[in-house]
Each structure stands twice: as structure tokens, then as C-alpha cells.
Amino acid sequence: MNKKRVLIVGGGASGLMAAIMAAREGAEVTILEHNERPGKKICATGNGKCNLTNTEMPADAFRGTDAEFVQDVLKQFPVAETIRFFTELGIYTVNKNGGLYPRSAQASSVTDVLCMEARSRKVKIKTNEHVTNVFREQEIWKVLTEGWTYEADSVILANGSCASAVSGSDGSGYELAQNLGHQIIKPLPALTGLRCQPSASGYSRKLLSLWAGVRTAGEVTVFVDGIPVSSQKGELQLTDYGISGIPVFQLSRYAIRALEDGCDVKLSVNFLPEFSPEALHAFLDSRRKNCPYKNEPEMLTGLFPDKLIKVLCQAPDLEKAIHEFPLHVTAGLDFKQAQVCSGGVDTSEINPETLESRIHKNLFFAGELIDIDGTCGGYNLQWAWSSGAVAGLHAAVTHCSI
Numbered sequence: 001m002n003k004k005r006v007l008i009v010g011g012g013a014s015g016l017m018a019a020i021m022a023a024r025e026g027a028e029v030t031i032l033e034h035n036e037r038p039g040k041k042i043c044a045t046g047n048g049k050c051n052l053t054n055t056e057m058p059a060d061a062f063r064g065t066d067a068e069f070v071q072d073v074l075k076q077f078p079v080a081e082t083i084r085f086f087t088e089l090g091i092y093t094v095n096k097n098g099g100l101y102p103r104s105a106q107a108s109s110v111t112d113v114l115c116m117e118a119r120s121r122k123v124k125i126k127t128n129e130h131v132t133n134v135f136r137e138q139e140i141w142k143v144l145t146e147g148w149t150y151e152a153d154s155v156i157l158a159n160g161s162c163a164s165a166v167s168g169s170d171g172s173g174y175e176l177a178q179n180l181g182h183q184i185i186k187p188l189p190a191l192t193g194l195r196c197q198p199s200a201s202g203y204s205r206k207l208l209s210l211w212a213g214v215r216t217a218g219e220v221t222v223f224v225d226g227i228p229v230s231s232q233k234g235e236l237q238l239t240d241y242g243i244s245g246i247p248v249f250q251l252s253r254y255a256i257r258a259l260e261d262g263c264d265v266k267l268s269v270n271f272l273p274e275f276s277p278e279a280l281h282a283f284l285d286s287r288r289k290n291c292p293y294k295n296e297p298e299m300l301t302g303l304f305p306d307k308l309i310k311v312l313c314q315a316p317d318l319e320k321a322i323h324e325f326p327l328h329v330t331a332g333l334d335f336k337q338a339q340v341c342s343g344g345v346d347t348s349e350i351n352p353e354t355l356e357s358r359i360h361k362n363l364f365f366a367g368e369l370i371d372i373d374g375t376c377g378g379y380n381l382q383w384a385w386s387s388g389a390v391a392g393l394h395a396a397v398t399h400c401s402i
């Protein structure tokens with residue numbers, strides 16, 4: 001019996017995983033990757049250390065038009081399976097607050113073991129091959145690159161998104177899917193910083209240049225048309241364009257999608273979330289009483305970084321500024337500065353059990369190309385591993401119609 005030919009567009013996290021799974025099922029697998037080497041983005045993850053998954057998998061770590069879609073996929077290839085898979089491949093993981101990283105502290109180790117395993121399973125990894133079109137002719141899939149036409153029984157689109165400056169993420173997968181009749185939920189940057197202006201009267205527009213470079217603990221809440229949508233705590237990075245840091249990354253997709261929909265988007269930053277308003281009032285009072293010789297900025301010394309004090313002391317109401325610093329979001333940073341995209345191939349046109357297209361038989365999707373995005377903490381890679389594994393398995397075993 002002839003082996004099933006599986007062709008994978010994109011040799012990133014989900015594509016490499018899909019290739020290994022399909023090859024383990026006995027398929028003849030080829031990856032087409034337009035970079036000079038596969039897994040380039042994996043090497044940039046987790047500040048070069050690769051937060052490859054997380055021991056906690058709350059449902060709200062995944063977002064999308066239908067975020068529930070993730071659960072059917074995760075059930076088939078859960079975190080435990082991911083850990084087992086990578087352990088077998090040689091990655092010894094260490095746990096940092098739930099996030100799992102390779103002990104080597106090198107993201108490239110993850111790419112390396114995936115490539116070693118793929119090659120040992122006879123997966124052909126063809127680099128410098130940019131896929132320009134995918135179509136079906138007489139029940140055979142044809143995949144066009146600039147110099148060749150490949151044929152396959154099944155195709156997996158694992159092109160990733162258009163996020164990050166890491167080369168390879170050119171968003172061409174959306175066009176390939178669209179040409180095949182799939183709807184694309186408009187891709188927008190996510191896990192990124194937000195451009196802002198102070199939003200209350202009495203605050204100078206130039207205020208933000210004063211706090212640029214500050215890192216401080218706090219809580220940020222995003223309001224869409226006046227309604228609180230999400231709050232996140234952690235280390236905030238204050239910049240001349242606005243605000244960044246992990247808590248801002250986590251809620252950026254809500255802010256950016258709401259701006260796209262024409263909504264009014266505001267942030268309220270609490271620079272001292274560990275105090276209630278009453279406790280803050282009493283606390284500041286006692287500081288004033290303890291050291292009556294200090295002026296207001298001096299009274300805040302030791303509580304906040306100096307640059308932040310300069311900004312807070314220009315506010316018309318100090319206590320309000322500490323607890324509810326108002327920012328008007330004007331834009332997100334662009335795709336190059338985003339870690340992922342929200343949006344992508346519409347999940348209502350994909351079978352969550354198999355990740356096969358509901359429009360075309362033997363066409364599958366994996367990874368960030370699909371309308372699913374995760375929060376920081378290893379969730380985007382977990383989605384890439386789980387969706388890659390499910391797509392690879394089903395692409396290899398589904399009935400071959402030729």
C-alpha cells in the first residue's frame with residue numbers, strides 16, 4: 001500500500017509537531033519552509049529560553065471568536081502529553097511559577113530536538129521554499145512554490161501569523177486559506193504594548209515622556225465604552241508612547257480589537273493595588289505626619305520610582321492618580337512588535353476533532369494561523385503543539401480519497 005503523502009506549509013512550532021506526528025503514523029511527510037531554516041520563531045520565544053507550556057491550563061488562557069474550540073484539541077494532546085513528548089525527545093524541563101522551560105535555558109534546544117526527531121522519521125524539510133498557492137486538481141493537492149509544484153494527499157497549513165519582526169511571519173497563510181474559500185477573522189496584533197495619552201483634564205499630554213523607562217508593580221484595567229473588560233497585575237513598563245509589560249500584553253488583544261470596532265478604549269492604572277482607597281489615604285497621611293518637613297515628591301520617595309513620582313505629583317488629585325491613573329488608548333503597537341496575532345482562519349469552518357477543513361477534505365490547519373490566541377505563559381506554544389499534533393495525526397490517517 002502506498003504511503004499517504006502529507007505536505008506541511010510552514011516549519012514552525014505547529015508544522016514541526018504535525019510533521020513528527022504524521023510521520024509516526026506512517027505518512028510520507030514534507031515540510032515547505034520559506035526561511036533558510038525551520039523553527040526560527042521558536043528560537044526567539046521566552047527571551048530566548050522558550051516557555052514551552054504551563055502546568056496550569058485555565059480556559060481563559062485562550063482567546064478567539066470561539067475560544068471553546070481549543071478544548072477539543074487540548075483534550076487530544078494535553079499538557080501531560082506535551083511534557084512526555086518533549087521529555088522523550090530529550091528536553092528536561094524546569095518549572096518557573098508554572099511555566100515550563102528547557103533546563104538548557106536555550107530555546108534553540110527545542111527547535112533542535114524537533115528537527116532531529118523529524119529527520120529521524122524521514123521528514124523532508126525543504127527550506128527556502130515559499131508557498132504561493134495551494135489547490136486541488138482531480139483529488140490531488142497541488143502546492144506551488146516559486147520553482148516547483150508539489151503533490152500531496154493531505155495538506156496542513158501551518159504558516160503562523162503576521163506577528164513579530166522574526167522573519168517568516170508574513171501572513172501569507174491567510175491568503176492561501178482565503179483562496180481556498182476560508183473566512184479570515186481580521187488579524188490584529190496581540191501580546192503587545194499600547195499607545196496612550198493621559199485621558200483626564202489637568203494632565204499634560206507630554207507627561208508620558210517623564211515616566212519613560214520606569215518598571216513598577218501595578219494593576220491595569222481596560223475599559224471598553226466605559227465597561228471594565230479585563231484587569232491584570234504585574235510589572236508594568238512605562239514608556240514614552242504609553243504602557244507595556246506582561247499585564248498590558250495580556251489585555252492588549254481586547255483593547256486593540258475594541259479600537260478596530262470603533263469603541264472608546266481607556267485604561268485605569270493602579271500603582272498601589274495592595275491598598276484600598278481608605279488604606280491609601282491613611283497611609284499617605286501617616287507618611288506626611290512622620291516627616292512633616294518633606295514636600296509631596298519627597299513624601300513619595302521610597303514608595304515609587306522617582307520618574308513616576310514626577311508624573312503623579314503633576315496630577316490634580318494625587319490619591320486618584322495613584323489608584324486610577326487614566327489613559328486613553330490610541331493604538332496598539334504594530335505587528336512587528338507583537339508576539340502573536342488575534343484573528344485568523346475562522347474556527348467555525350474547521351472540525352475541532354480533527355482540524356480538517358469543513359470546506360475541503362484532506363486540508364488541515366494548525367497553530368497561530370487559526371483564530372486562537374493565548375495569553376503569556378506558554379499558552380501559544382501549547383496551542384501550536386496540540387493543534388500540530390492533532391492535525392498531523394488526522395492528516396496521516398484520514399481516508400485517502402485518491
Ligand SMILES: Cc1cc2nc3c(=O)[nH]c(=O)nc-3n(C[C@H](O)[C@H](O)[C@H](O)COP(=O)(O)OP(=O)(O)OC[C@H]3O[C@@H](n4cnc5c(N)ncnc54)[C@H](O)[C@@H]3O)c2cc1C
Nearest residue numbers: 010012013014034046051131160164168367368378380381
Ligand atoms: C518574541 C516572541 C516570543 C514568544 N514567546 C513565547 C513563549 O515563550 N511561549 C509561548 O507559548 N509563545 C511564545 N510566543 C508565541 C509563539 O512563538 C507562537 O505562537 C508560535 O511559534 C506559533 O507557532 P506556529 O507554528 O503557528 O507559527 P510559526 O512558529 O510562526 O511558524 C510558521 C512557519 O511558517 C513559515 N511560513 C509562513 N508562510 C510561509 C509560506 N508561504 N511558505 C513557506 N513557509 C511559510 C514561517 O517562516 C514559519 O517558520 C512568542 C512569540 C514571539 C514573537
